[in-house]
Amino acid sequence: MENPSNNSKVTRRRFMRDSVRSVLALGIGAVSGLLIGRSTKQNIVWQLDPEKCVQCGRCATDCVLDESAVKCVHAYDVCGYCELCGGYSKPDAHELDTAAENQLCPTGAIQRSFIEDPYFEYTINEKLCIGCAKCVKGCGSFGNGSLYLQVRHDRCVNCNDCAIARNCPGEAFSRMPSDRPYLLKGEQGLT
Amino acid sequence: MKKLNINTSRAGLFLILFIVILMIGSSAFTQNRFPKPEFESDYQQSQTTTPDPQAQIYEVMDLFVLFLMLVLATYFAHRKRSRHALFILAIVSVIYFGFWRKGCVCSVGSLQNITLALFDKSFMIPVVVVLFFALPLIFTLFFGRTFCASVCPLGTVQELVLIRPMTLPKWLSRILGLFPYLYLGLTLLFAATGAAFLICRFDPFVAFFRMNGSLDMLILGAFFLVTSTVIGRPYCRFVCPYGVLLGWMSSLSRTHVTITPDECIKCRLCENACPYDAIQKPVPEQNPENRKTGLRRLKMLLLIAPLVILTLGWTFSRLHPLLSRVHYTVRLADQIQREDSGQTDLTTLESQGFRSSGTPTKVLYDEALRIQKQFNIGGWILGGFMGLVIIWQLVGVSIIRHRKDYEIDRFSCVSCARCFNYCPREKNKKKTKVNE
Numbered sequence: 227m228e229n230p231s232n233n234s235k236v237t238r239r240r241f242m243r244d245s246v247r248s249v250l251a252l253g254i255g256a257v258s259g260l261l262i263g264r265s266t267k268q269n270i271v272w273q274l275d276p277e278k279c280v281q282c283g284r285c286a287t288d289c290v291l292d293e294s295a296v297k298c299v300h301a302y303d304v305c306g307y308c309e310l311c312g313g314y315s316k317p318d319a320h321e322l323d324t325a326a327e328n329q330l331c332p333t334g335a336i337q338r339s340f341i342e343d344p345y346f347e348y349t350i351n352e353k354l355c356i357g358c359a360k361c362v363k364g365c366g367s368f369g370n371g372s373l374y375l376q377v378r379h380d381r382c383v384n385c386n387d388c389a390i391a392r393n394c395p396g397e398a399f400s401r402m403p404s405d406r407p408y409l410l411k412g413e414q415g416l417t
Numbered sequence: 418m419k420k421l422n423i424n425t426s427r428a429g430l431f432l433i434l435f436i437v438i439l440m441i442g443s444s445a446f447t448q449n450r451f452p453k454p455e456f457e458s459d460y461q462q463s464q465t466t467t468p469d470p471q472a473q474i475y476e477v478m479d480l481f482v483l484f485l486m487l488v489l490a491t492y493f494a495h496r497k498r499s500r501h502a503l504f505i506l507a508i509v510s511v512i513y514f515g516f517w518r519k520g521c522v523c524s525v526g527s528l529q530n531i532t533l534a535l536f537d538k539s540f541m542i543p544v545v546v547v548l549f550f551a552l553p554l555i556f557t558l559f560f561g562r563t564f565c566a567s568v569c570p571l572g573t574v575q576e577l578v579l580i581r582p583m584t585l586p587k588w589l590s591r592i593l594g595l596f597p598y599l600y601l602g603l604t605l606l607f608a609a610t611g612a613a614f615l616i617c618r619f620d621p622f623v624a625f626f627r628m629n630g631s632l633d634m635l636i637l638g639a640f641f642l643v644t645s646t647v648i649g650r651p652y653c654r655f656v657c658p659y660g661v662l663l664g665w666m667s668s669l670s671r672t673h674v675t676i677t678p679d680e681c682i683k684c685r686l687c688e689n690a691c692p693y694d695a696i697q698k699p700v701p702e703q704n705p706e707n708r709k710t711g712l713r714r715l716k717m718l719l720l721i722a723p724l725v726i727l728t729l730g731w732t733f734s735r736l737h738p739l740l741s742r743v744h745y746t747v748r749l750a751d752q753i754q755r756e757d758s759g760q761t762d763l764t765t766l767e768s769q770g771f772r773s774s775g776t777p778t779k780v781l782y783d784e785a786l787r788i789q790k791q792f793n794i795g796g797w798i799l800g801g802f803m804g805l806v807i808i809w810q811l812v813g814v815s816i817i818r819h820r821k822d823y824e825i826d827r828f829s830c831v832s833c834a835r836c837f838n839y840c841p842r843e844k845n846k847k848k849t850k851v852n853e
Contacts, residue, residue: 370450384471
């Protein structure tokens, strides 16, 4: 009595398992197929929209890297090359010189070089820049807004869930396909 | 310039606000206050450098390595039955996926990308991520959780540091074992609504792999690392939401590793070999329970099932105001509302940023309400799911099934191959092989 009932139970269970397994396999296949259909071949990389940036300073502190992947970059063709630069000198600077106490940048990462009277070129030393956005605020308030923050792909480790994006008060971060890896200001941004 | 709809009685207030906005957010627009000069000297304008993102080839290589390691792990567990080989593969996984590739993106986290991509069509998902999600599941469906054994970097880290395994009381591991279901539900809810990537937010080992990270992540990592020296794979067993999916697949898998190579002689030697509570003892038939009592209990459980499901569903849906605060927009809307109604004088960076963007508050409120509605529905589903899980577990506990041999619990076994070495049949087989 017991044996046949036992046997049929085993086969019934096996049959159930087999069918559920096939359904699951089909399900996984269908979901993957659907998503692959509209997926991108490129990697996804992080960028911040300079137009949305509110210069809060969190890029400097919230990145998972000790030294943030976000740095200040300079759109040269937007710059006015002024001697009185809101991004370079402190608003209450005594003199418009290169003295440390007159510089807005806390790490002295902006380098100024003379071109011709009265124009100066400003370059960012990325090794020193911490992405605090002080200069970005200064440049945007008094100048053309040619200094801005951007995620640098040589540093960014592409976290699936970017720690800065999570806390960005301007909701400026977005995912970009890696064939268009930069959101830049000025002429370079147009191409 | 932005156009503002100015109510005349409040014009003054708006004017002040406008000036404030101009001061805060003036840099939101690139302005040409000082046009670029025309240089007389031969100055060459520099270009903004644009370092390339990491080459595509690495992601393809990750996929290839994942596939290769899945094949190897399956081969080592099923055919070679070699703990030694699996252990070496585990070290490779920690070095490659962990320390070298820094742990992103992993199969566990890809669950969120998949969910968000299903709910939000504008969310871009690379092919690699889809395959990182699907490949381990497919492999598990056929061969059991060999992915966990020595491919997943999160699991293998815990495997490597497990020095002195301790067995938790059955009741405790059962209760803790419910957490992954809740975590899975919450992860899906937050990912589907675009609120947060919970798994990444509380990833235990990514900070360890990068030797870098925020303080809470480092503390979390240290906690799990220390715990896993005495408790086998705490993250896999009591947290990992992807592990729930893998467990389901493994329960139905086509083949699975077995403790003995041939027949069980019930020597009880393997009983303590498993640090993951995945070996089920034989259940003797000597005291068969009255069939009627068992059936009545099952009927009772099935009767209260709808009640449990509805109660939990209702409870979680009532939690939606709290849960939805995880979403940025809901938090922001709440802050703006409290500022506008005078409940608080303190503005936050978020609210300042929002006001400088010029979006009307109504748009924000509508969006927040829409998200809260989603969380309400999601709460019902999450609660219902938890109810189902609890009933299912109770059914599993109350049905006593006769078991002749020591068997592997397919749901929780990670195919680590520890028990093989304890089995005398295995040793016997190896000996005869050598003698031949």
